[in-house]
Amino acid sequence: MTIALALEQLLNGIQLGVMLFLMAAGLTLIFGVMGLINLAHGSLYMVGAFACATVAAWTGSFWIGLVASLIAAAAAGAIVELVVIRRLYDRDHLDQVLATFALILMFSEGTRWLFGSFPLYLDIPPLLQGAVALPGGTEYPLYRLAIIAAGALVAFGLYMLISRTRLGMRIRAGESDREMIGALGVDIRTLYTVVFALGAALAGFAGAMVGAIQSVQVGMGEPVLILAFVVIVIGGIGSIKGALLGALLVGVTDTMGRFLLPKLMLLFVPPAQAGMIGGAIASMLIYIVMAVILAVKPRGLFPPAHA
């Protein structure tokens, strides 16, 4: 094991964390403002990836595909909000879980209907192909660094949006008192649709970015969705800051765990079993971390003050 290899894995972890943040930010925003638990968020991630792959194949440009993914995911989110989600705000969590579970079935099967069962492929844009030399002598793919940068940029943009703009002010007001901002004349129904579409666009963006390093296929959103849930539970549901720290914690823990634990196990057990035991523990590691955090702080690391 070398330092360079560890650095590479650390960067992979951060990259995973940044993507998780894009998912988790939408989820936590939607929960914070509307009190809604949305399982179909992973489907919007998938919509983004499919839109990007299709449009990129059609026009030959990844960048047009990326814009298309934002539009497609935001549009899908807005439509779903207007038709279905809107009716769920004053229902209990059980109804929300079920209705959005039903939406997953429809989105997954619908996508398979439109695009077939074979995965689509999305090429990394020429501008971002190639690798960058890391200190220590190894090379790291430029595209993954670009993902980290894009994620950081979006995180900053989101922060500015929420803390510095009128829309952000309304979102924050919606988080602390829904009835009051309605009474003050804010069109709350439109605000909800906008927040939902914003969350959807973030998920679609993440899907498109990740689509270029994995295959674009039905069901790709589900593992990410569950990780994003772990992130917002760790961070405190409704907290964007919690989502950011939680996402980085989960991303790095998961990646480094898979890398280090099998090696760590070598100190205790023979090599044949070390890989097996280390791998098994590593695949459960983030859930163990989550259980420990919730056992100590049942409302996550940064619980919203008012809830």
Next chain:
Amino acid sequence: MLLTRENLVNLILALGLLAVPLAANALGQPFYITLATRVAILALAATGLNLALGVGGLVSFGHAAFFGIGGYAAGILAAHNFSGDPLFFGFSGTNQMWIIWIVAVAMAGLVGLVIGAISLRTSGVYFIMITLAFAQMVYYFAVSWPAYGGEDGLSILVRNQFPGVMTMVPLNYFLICYVILLLGIALFAVIRASRFGAALQAARQNEVRVATVGIQPYRIRLTAFVISAALTGLAGALFADLNRFVSPSMLSWHMSGELIVLIILGGTGRLFGPLAGAALYVAFEYALGGLTERWQFFLGLILLLVVLFARGGLLGVLAGKARHG
């Protein structure tokens, strides 16, 4: 027992589930017997969940963990019995169903105790997500642990034995599952009507009041969660023997979702809700699957419509509103 509308519907459901495989057997259609067995087992699993979810208001999104643990208990014991490799202390598995059931109930209950003890510290949406996460933890463990098939799952070469019964005969196996289902439903009814059940329902309706009269909601809920997990684990063992196969898919979060779906389709908290829901679900699956390859899409659509517009589920339609809820 009074002959209310609900009791009548329940009786028809129970007899209907018995009549289908008997008729199928007479007509020489074993496929329908298997379908009915599936209904009975899924209904048992959902009855377990209904205790936590319907009566206790604990929305567990992780009951697939218990279902799968029950399944793996059956699979692992049978595999060791077949190969003769000792499992521990020279004990090399068994092919006796009743031992397998005890182990499945104990293991699921034990894991339920651990998961419940941590998860019940939270509530609401946190509880939903933490139970989901624990189930995923078990799922990934099963996928990445190669000793029992990992991702590929584990086959049970010969269905396990029950004294005096030829379990490979489909109708016989159905009857075993049917009797256990009825016992499970009876247990549910007894618990719900007991002082413990009253406390559990009270804790769902108003936690503070329950605490004020000197009952700790946490303990009540934990007990209910463990019993719930154990029942679902028992159903998992039956399910493994029905398919003669266990795989991580029994542990997947889709399974947890399906179990909740069964309860909602049938009617939350109702005694025969899980059976009504399971029958409806398997019938949908079968009928839609025959009509279109895209049946999951329409299943999703139907489910969505039920959640949005038909609250109370099938029993709500057939037997009227629940009298206490």
